[in-house]
Amino acid sequence: MKRKFKVWGFIKFLLVMTVVFCCINKFKVLYLENFQQNTSNENVLEPTSLNLLKNTDSDLILVNKKNTVNEDYIPKNLVKPNIVFLNSCTKEEMQLQSKAAHALEELFKGAKEDGIILLGSSGYRSYQSQVNVYQKYYNENGKEYAEQYVAKPGTSEHQTGLAIDVTNESRCFDKTSKEAQWLANNAYKYGFILRYPEEKTDITGYNYEPWHIRYVGKRVAKKIYKNNDALEEYLNEN
Ligand SMILES: [Zn+2]
Numbered sequence: 507m508k509r510k511f512k513v514w515g516f517i518k519f520l521l522v523m524t525v526v527f528c529c530i531n532k533f534k535v536l537y538l539e540n541f542q543q544n545t546s547n548e549n550v551l552e553p554t555s556l557n558l559l560k561n562t563d564s565d566l567i568l569v570n571k572k573n574t575v576n577e578d579y580i581p582k583n584l585v586k587p588n589i590v591f592l593n594s595c596t597k598e599e600m601q602l603q604s605k606a607a608h609a610l611e612e613l614f615k616g617a618k619e620d621g622i623i624l625l626g627s628s629g630y631r632s633y634q635s636q637v638n639v640y641q642k643y644y645n646e647n648g649k650e651y652a653e654q655y656v657a658k659p660g661t662s663e664h665q666t667g668l669a670i671d672v673t674n675e676s677r678c679f680d681k682t683s684k685e686a687q688w689l690a691n692n693a694y695k696y697g698f699i700l701r702y703p704e705e706k707t708d709i710t711g712y713n714y715e716p717w718h719i720r721y722v723g724k725r726v727a728k729k730i731y732k733n734n735d736a737l738e739e740y741l742n743e744n
Contacts, residue, residue, distance in 0.1 A: 565605070565723045567666055568741055571711045574660035577633040581667035584630055589614045591626040592673065601630040603667040606697075606721035610670065613696035622688045627671040627717065631664035668721040669701065679717045686716040694731035697724040706736040 562579055569575050586600050587607035602610060610626075617624050636659040643652040663669045674685040681687070681704070690700055698721055704714040720737065722730065730740050 562666070565668065565721060566726065566737075566741065567663075567668070568737060569661065569663035569666060570738070571658075571661050575633070575663075575665045577660060579665065580632065581630070584667050587611050587626070587629075589624075589626050595626060595628060596635075598630060598632060598635060599628040600626065601667060602670060603721070606668050606670075609697045609721055613693065613698060616692065616696065617685075617688060620688060620692075622685050623675055624672045624685060624689070625674065627673045628664065629670040630667040631662060633659055633665060636660070636662055636665065663701070663720060670719060671715075671717045672719065673717055681714075681716050689719065690716065693719050694727040695724070697721055697727050699727050699730045699737065701737060703734075703736060706739075709736045709738050 562575070562581070567575075581603045583604045584601040585604045585607045587602055587610045589611060591600050601607075614624055636657065640652055640656045640659055643656045672685075672689065673679045674683055676683075679686050681690075693700060698719040700716065701718050701720040702710050702712045702715040704716075707713055722737070726740065729735075730737065733740070735743070
């Protein structure tokens with residue numbers, strides 16, 4: 507009798523353990539499904555996805571020769587950052603999206619503290635002003651020249667209000683200048699990246715531009731800086 511009781515006890519124990527094990531597994535599956543949903547909702551950007559083109563509210567919007575912006579796209583919250591601009595800068599170009607404008611003010615302040623004087627050269631450019639520039643080059647120098655030297659309307663990330671060209675007092679912003687070196691090493695701390703690095707021209711499709719910085723937010727800027735990525739590479743990997 508005692509032995510029979512022990513066997514039944516053991517079977518009961520096995521049954522209870524099986525139920526507990528199944529419950530734990532079910533919970534794990536539910537948890538993982540939720541977790542994956544949350545994380546994938548965060549990563550709404552897929553470089554190959556058409557959604558990317560439409561997500562003009564994102565700090566990570568990708569604009570290049572393949573991913574164009576619509577001609578009617580105007581960022582909602584353009585403001586003039588409190589920095590010194592070149593005299594040649596138009597009123598339109600003195601604007602950025604507000605979050606980028608505030609970050610830029612901090613960047614200029616940080617530069618100044620390190621003895622680096624930067625100037626704003628060209629921020630937001632509307633689709634229409636891109637058309638005007640393209641047309642001007644086309645009329646004066648022909649189609650081939652215009653295509654080589656001017657971004658086609660809709661392919662410039664200046665239209666997002668998240669990018670700006672900066673310069674220095676000597677207007678000689680090449681990679682050997684202390685201002686360009688400071689920018690390359692510090693822009694990420696303020697949420698900006700060097701959008702067209704020298705060694706990534708085949709990926710970005712643009713020549714090296716040490717003066718062109720793009721706001722992506724501090725977290726992403728730091729990642730891109732540490733991994734030495736182009737924005738296109740970051741978006742492909744994340
Ligand atoms: Zn630029």
